[in-house]
Amino acid sequence: GAGVSQSPSNKVTEKGKDVELRCDPISGHTALYWYRQRLGQGLEFLIYFQGNSAPDKSGLPSDRFSAERTGESVSTLTIQRTQQEDSAVYLCASSYRQYNEQFFGPGTRLTVL
């Protein structure tokens, strides 16, 4: 079946612009995660959605970052007023439920000039 998909695969933007990243999880997966991977570093947790429960936003680095998910479908991560330090690969993952294997998408490489 189809895996986790993300779009766009690459995004180049100017400092100060807003960007929106999209994640399509595997059908039937109730849990969805966003992570950030800076060059040469491990993955940083950003936000977690589980069904209709309140999301865990504890990893969002600033109030410029926000994310939405409608039910158990698509999620969007929005970064407002982008800064150069936001440049990274943004990875989305989904799992059948928490603590099950997380399946990762290919990521969106964001470059802020």
Next chain:
Amino acid sequence: AQSVTQLGSHVSVSEGALVLLRCNYSSSVPPYLFWYVQYPNQGLQLLLKYTSAATLVKGINGFEAEFKKSETSFHLTKPSAHMSDAAEYFCAGGFGSSNTGKLIFGQGTTLQVKP
């Protein structure tokens, strides 16, 4: 606070040699532990996972890892390295806090395999 530490950002082995990638965790609650592999320009792929059923876990591509509670370790091994094993490897832990399944990742270890 929970943490995952990978010892050695780069490991180089000869083809056919033993692969040993080290991972230690810090947690006051029982962990779920994972090893992921990331090949160049590809997404993360699960190698294996520990979820308390067995301390020795076998994964794909001949890799295995042993959970040692006394040493708070989950090292990844493969008896004989192959050129195709060259990639970046991430150890990750889920620690059950706040009822989320978020993973805490180590910094990654790049495995180089020399002919």
